[in-house]
Amino acid sequence: MQMKDSQTVPASRDKVWAALNDPAVLKQCIPGCQVLDMTSPTEMTATVVIKVGPVKATFGGKVTLSDLDPPNGYKITGEGSGGVAGFAKGGAAIRLEAAGDDETILHYEVDSQIGGKLAQLGGRLIDSTAKKLAGEFFTKFGAVVSAS
Structure with missing residues (x-):
């Protein structure tokens, strides 16, 4: 599956960049996320219920x-097993575009694959x-970032 879209976040690009790299913020925003731990500056482990x-x-x-x-974007890739x-495995290219001092347009392109019962x-x-x-x-990311 492929998906491409953008979202305006009511915060500066630096603030959005910092939030995209903060496991505590990401854990709050990822639907069904139970655990999200940073194991290195570029790796995290996660447990998500979907x-x-x-x-x-x-x-x-x-x-x-x-x-x-930084603070323009990155590529995020992941894979997980649901028994x-x-x-599920996939990735997303994230690009941040400043839109004035207090808004950022977050562009994303997602590519993912699933297998097993879910694929059926x-x-x-x-x-x-x-x-x-x-x-x-x-929606949650924008709310959390603009409130902090």
Whole structure:
């Protein structure tokens, strides 16, 4: 699945960059995130519970940041296993564009793959769930960053 979009965040680019690299902020914003630990400046481990249609799964996995270009953007890749529910892996290119002093446009391009029981649910359900989760993340991210 591929998805490309942008979101305006009511905060400066430096503030948005700092939040994108803060595990405490990310944990608050990622739907279903139970654990998010920074293991190095460019790696994190995560545990996320996701429900897609009738399938609810707990995914454990690793997230890596690469192509870091502070405060302009980076690439984030990850993979996780949900046991019998299957696996998920993918990445996103994140680019930050200043829009005045107090707003930032966050552009993202996502590419992901799933397998196992989740893949059997059908493309439309997977796509709509992915878009819903991305929307929840960016709504919460904007609220958390602008409030801090």
